[in-house]
Amino acid sequence: MNSxxxxxxxxxxxxxxxxxxxxxxxxxxxEIFGFLGPNGAGxxxxxxxxxxxxxxxxxxxxxxxxxxxxxGLEIRKRIGVILQxxxxxxxxxxEKNMYIYATLWNIPRSQxxxxxxxxxxxxxxxxxxxxxxxxxxxxxxxxxxxxxxxIHDSELLFLDEPxxxxxPIARKNLLTYFKSLAKDGTTIFFxxxxxxxxxxxxxxxxxxxxxxxxAIDSIDNLKATxxxxxxxxxxxxxxxxxxxxxLKSRLVGAVVDGTFxxxxxIKIVTNKxxxxxxxINEYIKEEGDSLLWLNxxxxxxxxxxxxxxxxxxxx
Amino acid sequence: xxxxxxxxxxxxxxxxxxxxxxxxxxxxxxxxxxxGLMMGSIIHSFNYGGSNLSYVSFxxxxxxxxxxxxxxxxxxxxxWSDKRTGMLEQIFSMPFSRFxxxxxxxxxxxxxxxxxxxIMILVAIPFISINITAYGFLLVFIYLVLxxxxxxxxxxxxxxxxxxxxxxxxxxxxxxxxxxxxxxxxYPITSQTPRPLAMAAMLNPLTYVVDGIRGAxxxxxxxxxxxxxxxxxxxxxxxxxxxxxxxxxxxxxxxx
Numbered sequence: 001m002n003s004x005x006x007x008x009x010x011x012x013x014x015x016x017x018x019x020x021x022x023x024x025x026x027x028x029x030x031e032i033f034g035f036l037g038p039n040g041a042g043x044x045x046x047x048x049x050x051x052x053x054x055x056x057x058x059x060x061x062x063x064x065x066x067x068x069x070x071x072g073l074e075i076r077k078r079i080g081v082i083l084q085x086x087x088x089x090x091x092x093x094x095e096k097n098m099y100i101y102a103t104l105w106n107i108p109r110s111q112x113x114x115x116x117x118x119x120x121x122x123x124x125x126x127x128x129x130x131x132x133x134x135x136x137x138x139x140x141x142x143x144x145x146x147x148x149x150x151i152h153d154s155e156l157l158f159l160d161e162p163x164x165x166x167x168p169i170a171r172k173n174l175l176t177y178f179k180s181l182a183k184d185g186t187t188i189f190f191x192x193x194x195x196x197x198x199x200x201x202x203x204x205x206x207x208x209x210x211x212x213x214x215a216i217d218s219i220d221n222l223k224a225t226x227x228x229x230x231x232x233x234x235x236x237x238x239x240x241x242x243x244x245x246x247l248k249s250r251l252v253g254a255v256v257d258g259t260f261x262x263x264x265x266i267k268i269v270t271n272k273x274x275x276x277x278x279x280i281n282e283y284i285k286e287e288g289d290s291l292l293w294l295n296x297x298x299x300x301x302x303x304x305x306x307x308x309x310x311x312x313x314x315x
Numbered sequence: 316x317x318x319x320x321x322x323x324x325x326x327x328x329x330x331x332x333x334x335x336x337x338x339x340x341x342x343x344x345x346x347x348x349x350x351g352l353m354m355g356s357i358i359h360s361f362n363y364g365g366s367n368l369s370y371v372s373f374x375x376x377x378x379x380x381x382x383x384x385x386x387x388x389x390x391x392x393x394x395w396s397d398k399r400t401g402m403l404e405q406i407f408s409m410p411f412s413r414f415x416x417x418x419x420x421x422x423x424x425x426x427x428x429x430x431x432x433x434i435m436i437l438v439a440i441p442f443i444s445i446n447i448t449a450y451g452f453l454l455v456f457i458y459l460v461l462x463x464x465x466x467x468x469x470x471x472x473x474x475x476x477x478x479x480x481x482x483x484x485x486x487x488x489x490x491x492x493x494x495x496x497x498x499x500x501x502y503p504i505t506s507q508t509p510r511p512l513a514m515a516a517m518l519n520p521l522t523y524v525v526d527g528i529r530g531a532x533x534x535x536x537x538x539x540x541x542x543x544x545x546x547x548x549x550x551x552x553x554x555x556x557x558x559x560x561x562x563x564x565x566x567x568x569x570x571x
Contacts, residue, residue: 051408073410081408087401091332100325104409 002026002062003156003187004033004050009059011045011211018057019045021211027204032178032188034202036195038309042211043191044084047160050189051081064156080154082146084161084191088133094144095120095129098151105152115151123147123173139165146174156187163197175201199301207308215308219301226304232276235265235293236284243283250279265293318411322419327426329402330393339385339431344438347371347378350501351442363503364535372443376529377500379435379455383462383524384494386428388487390420391470395483398474398565417562421467428463443532451531454540458531461547462524466494468554475561498522499529520550 004027011020020042027033037043048054050063052072061068063075089097095116102112120126123143128136133144142165149157159178163171175197182188192198198205199219206216215222236243241260247268248256254270270276273296284291351371358370397403406416432455439445447455470487477483495501497512498521504513516522523543530536 053404053407073412076408077410079408081405083401083404083408085401085404087405089329089402090396090400092329096328100328104321104325104406104411106321 001029001065003029003031003064004189005060005062006046006050007060009046009049009061010057011042011049011054012057019211020049023059023208023211023213025206025213025216027187027189029187030182030185031204032182032190032202034198034205035189035191035208036193036198036205036305037191037208039193041208043208044160045211046208047081047083047158047189047191051079051158052076078155080149080152080157082149082157082159082162084164086138086141086145088141088144088148090134091132093130093132094125094136094140097133097144098148101148102151107152119147119150122177124170139167139170142166143170143174150177154186156189157181159188159190161191161193163192163194171197195300195302195305205301207305209309215304222304223299223301226307227271227299228303228307229269229271230273230299231297232268232270232273233265233293233295233297234268234280234291235262236289237262237292238287238289240266242287243280243289246279246283247276251276262292265295319415319419319422322406322411322415323422323426326393326419326423330389330396330423331427335389339389339427340434343378343381343385343431343435346381347375347435347439348442350374351378364530364533366533368533369443371439372445373503373529374501375435375439375443375445376532377498377525378439379432379532380458380462380521380525380528381495381500382428382431382435383459383466384491384521385431386424386463387466387468387470388491389427389470390424390467391472391474391483391487393420393423394471394474394562395477395480399480403565413562417471417559420471421464424467425460425463428459432459445532446534447532448534451534451536454531454536455528457544458524458527458547461544461551462520464551465520465547465554468551468558471558472554472561475558475565494519494521499525520547523547 006026007024009020009023010018012018023046035043035046045054049056049061049068052068052075055069064078066075068075089100092100098116098119099112102116107115120129123146125140125143125147128140133141136144146162157178163174166174178188178190178201190198190201202219204216204218205222206213208214215226217225234243240258240262244256244258244260244266247254247266251268251270251272254268254272254276256266256268258264258266260266268276280291280294283289351374355370360367360369361373362368363373394403397406407413469490473483473486477486497515498519499516500521504516504522508516523546527536527540527543530540
């Protein structure tokens with residue numbers, strides 16, 4: 001079953017230009033879906049439509065099986081939203097911020113204290129529990145904003161760049177927590193500029209630019225689809241210059257670079273990795289040389305992102 | 316718990332810190348005691364509505380009525396502040412309607428107005444002659460509600476429209492000054508009052524709230540109250556409609 005169904009979504013703020021221009025995609029129940037794109041691509045606007053904050057100009061959008069234009073209140077009862085913009089009660093302590101939020105979500109009184117204590121401990125907020133939100137650091141405020149949203153259960157969680165301002169430990173802690181939520185069945189819709197995070201967290205990603213979706217698939221499939229030139233680094237003992245010559249002469253279109261001494265590796269940039277490996281093997285057998293080090297850089301999500309977004313910029 | 320009650324609770328908890336409460340109480344108490352007693356030393360008593368009245372007794376109902384400006388400014392400030400701190404967008408992404416938020420804000424400010432008015436009455440009692448009946452209390456209640464709805468709605472419209480802290484503060488301070496001093500809070504509007512100012516007082520809803528509450532305090536309420544209440548029902552309806560209009564078009568942050 002799909003938690004989110006979007007068909008030909010268009011949004012215009014001024015009636016002239018579409019900031020979201022014909023998006024169509026689905027997100028399955030229990031999936032972590034990464035929504036990636038450069039600044040101004042239309043990610044936040046899409047989240048605003050999905051969370052019923054704004055109405056679509058055109059298209060059909062269903063969240064948890066309900067039309068966002070007709071059943072906004074019912075949808076909002078079942079989702080959690082962490083918006084990109086910071087928000088908190090300035091004059092209240094971290095703990096009271098959480099109490100207010102628990103009250104707004106109508107969490108039974110008997111459960112509130114237990115939940116707050118658990119979250120405060122899990123996300124390392126004990127030291128600033130009684131400190132006013134106005135007096136804590138930006139990263140701590142962001143953590144408060146995130147933890148506050150976890151005080152209530154939600155079937156579908158929207159996270160709009162949730163890790164901005166967080167230190168690496170808090171970020172790892174949080175991403176791991178999101179993974180555990182997804183394991184328990186929560187669907188997560190996630191936007192980020194940090195592609196390592198998306199790689200770590202998401203089952204599938206969509207890449208949006210200028211309001212249009214240009215790629216959508218599992219991360220492995222995207223990497224396979226957009227795999228291009230890869231960098232091989234190789235270090236041999238006897239005659240690196242001879243290996244470099246072989247590679248240059250036989251590997252058409254490859255860039256072979258390096259100082260060709262025994263200390264620094266030869267760098268080969270090619271889209272024919274198996275051919276390069278065969279040449280290296282041949283060299284080792286013929287010269288009786290030994291392989292000191294070999295590294296084939298994998299295609300990362302970042303490479304896919306640059307390729308997809310770069311292609312669109314060039315168009 | 317009902318959604319509107321939860322939102323009202325949140326508005327009161329987040330808006331009423333020690334500084335705000337001190338401001339809400341100390342400013343009117345200051346007006347009442349400092350201005351009332353100082354001016355009272357030169358205006359010993361004067362004829363108002365056929366009876367001799369001390370100046371403190373005269374301005375006490377005005378200061379009570381002035382609480383509606385306090386409550387109203389709080390409503391506008393809460394909306395403005397929620398917009399500025401991102402809480403408005405966050406609340407709109409929760410299971411609350413925009414109407415519920417607006418209603419909660421109005422309820423919260425009515426509660427603040429009543430709290431302030433009650434404190435003012437208790438502070439004023441030792442210094443004033445008061446002759447209020449149960450019917451008079453009912454009238455005070457009605458005037459405070461209608462006045463709060465009128466001025467609260469004006470401030471909500473301001474909070475929904477402005478985009479900077481400075482503009483909000485400047486406009487609300489100017490409004491506070493003009494509305495207070497062109498009403499009958501500190502002086503009666505008589506045939507001696509300069510004509511433009513008398514006209515301004517007539518167009519100022521606070522004048523009707525003050526005169527109505529003053530009549531209730533002095534037990535001189537009568538037919539005029541029907542007129543005052545009709546004016547205030549009209550102004551509160553007009554300004555609530557304006558507030559709703561601006562509120563529906565409220566711009567959340569402009570991130571794409």
